Amino acid sequence: MTIHGVGVDVADARRIQRLLERGGEAVALRWLGDPGTCGGGGREGDQAQAPGAGLPVRALAECFAAKEAVWKALALPDWAGHVPWPWIDIRRDRSGVLTVTLSGPVAAAAERAGAGHVDVAAHSRGHVAIAFAVVARLSARRSPAPAP
16 A cells, blocks of 8 residues: 555644533534534543533544544645535544545545545543544556557
8 A cells, every 4th residue: 555645633622622612513513514423432531521512522522633634644735725624524433443534525636636545543541632544545547568
């Protein structure tokens, strides 16, 4: 596998908590899309709930860090404008594994840039959430070798 890009991000769950207290569910929806998809899965230490979202703030901080890490790893050269949170979908399955789905203009820009499969992992301890993302490079199309 050839790597297209690597991204890392750290998010402070206390900052996420303050933003959610001021902006409520509207902030969660704007930054995270459906915040229920990033749920913490009932992990230990996730008692603080996000206002309006009903999710652990640490899980939301992990989701935010994961989206940021993915965005950095994509390194889209032709993207202008704001970070397109709704088109970077992060979901956590029952076992805690995160998956990434790109959609809309982000998926199209990623394909043009040669970005392929995206892997992301996130973890938190205390108030700090950290995420790492790796984007594979799409295989280069090769012309058939010329006949001898």
